[in-house]
Amino acid sequence: MPARRAPERATMHDVARRAEVSIKTVSRVVNGEPGVSEALATRVRTAVQELGYRHNLAASNLRRGQRTASIGVLVDDLGNAFCSEVLRAIEDRARGRGIVLLASSTDEDVDRERELIDGLLSRRIDGMIVMPTGRDQRHLTVEHADGVPVVTVDRRPADPGIDGVVVDNAGGARTAVAHLLAHGHRRIGILGDASDIVTALERRDGYRRALADAGLPHDPALERLGARTREEASAHATELLALADPPTAFFAARNVLCTGVVDALRRQGRSHEVGLVGFDDVPLAELLDPPVTVIRQDTRAIGEQAMDLLLARLDGDQGPGRVVDLPTELVVRGSGEIPAPAVDRG
Template sequence: MSDVARLAGVSIKTVSRVVNAEPGVHADTAKRVLAAIDRLGFRRNLGALNLRRGSSTGTIGLVLEDVGNPFYSGLTRAVEEVARGFGRQVLTGSSDEDPDRERELALEFCARRVDGLIVVPAGLRHGYLMPEITSGMPVVFVDRPPGDVLADTVLVDNIEGAAAAVAHLAAHGHRRIAFLGDAPDIFTAAERLRGFREGCAKAGIPYDAELVAMGPHTGPSVRATLDRVLAGRSAATAVLTGNNRITVHVLRAVAGGTGRPALVGFDDFELADLLDPPVSVVSLQPGTLGRAAAELLFARLNGDTSPPRRLMLPVHLVPRGSGEVEPS
């Protein structure tokens, strides 16, 4: 700011008044100041300005598992849309399922004095956020619950979604259904496995641990699993996948083969409806999830002091044909 004042031939106070659109500055003086700002590329430090005024920093933090995953991209976009309506910007980072990285990102956002925080938990220990929560910063956990703090949480009904997928496959004659899930220590993966087991029990299908493979998965590991569960006289005739990335790995593994097993995947994904046959999915609507979390966060910022809430959002099966392939 001192450089702008020197170039424009005015005091720092005058530059401050122009930058903050305060009255009482002569038009010619303001014009000189603005020209100096343009020439020097000066930008206001809005964070510092707001902190001096004791007001909002104009930002919220969002910690995700992987911003590159289309599921979390949809969630992020919904959070951004809600935040924009309240005049806030969103700072985003990926934890890569690393609890230490999650903690590092969350505390970094807190150090930047974000107005609130939305977290997709990577671990089970969130006591590190208690000083922030106690001081009044709202924190909302989304997609998975926190491990050791009581805070607002927005989840989806993973158990019902997996059970509905099994029921759909069983209705088309499948009795040997394989389940490929994510790492079992991830909350959503464990819940979907539980839903798979409950769905098998309701459909009268014996649960066979040999047809279950929990991750983390890669393309080669999925291919090896399919080679195993789709072979032999007791082979699976259908596959339920635990998330969109596993579904894509399955599709790549069976591409070019003589046939594709019946398939239902958790999470929708781009072009799923254009494949042959189109892929049936359990749809979670990440936009709905992100919107609910953001609206809860801003309710807190606007003065809601009710006890912490736990919202459970429904999922729904989208049958498109891949889950309706009859067993041979």
């Protein structure tokens, strides 16, 4: 399901314009400070209600030098191994500074993400590390502009003033598919995440580039984007294997999708016949039969770099936004080295 578009949040400037008062007057009213007549306060409160303005207590705390020694972390799914490993790396780094984490899953739902951000800010967190949902990141820009440090992980920030940590998704996918091509495969299926997720498109693009490098066109019949669960991935893989001209190998562009392909191949007794390379490591991958070859992301480096960027902002860094690009690594284990049938190589 495509991520829903988030509405823009009203700012203190909007309230000031609606009430025809200064921003300082609005600030005094929402912070409960004296020095404002009842008539002006009523105008401000009316504008606040009409615009649905939510006062950012976290930003107010930071501007006043007050800290809570807590940060918010939002990821796609805390139950996913990639997300949990990144979170643990953030937590370990934060612990050294006496900072506690408030973490939750967005489930790739932009409305849920907005609700969670509102909840975190109401608890006066000092900053946020977010795996953004969808392409519309205007709500993160608003919080950043209000003074709350924001760092994105896994997806590149849309606002050049916001810090981020990303990996070379296209390059990693290109390496994965080139590895399968080197073992003779020419019919390679891809299973990817929802098409409105930037990383899914980057990995699909890397898949297509690898085919182009080998002088091969991409076949839309072999591309399946939109799978979110293990079960959906297994169903897509089964459909592809039933084609008149089926793939002899798969590139699974996310760890949970890779496990779905493993299920489909095992049910058909073809685990040692069809090649497979996954993106993101798979729990116990080396114990499967055959062990699964993957493109590994350095989850510890991702989490540590994200926390270091956030700490720098909390320590007063006012420099321009910085995006850290990390490489991926091909981990050869067995499934990606299964040769294509002789007829396919020919």
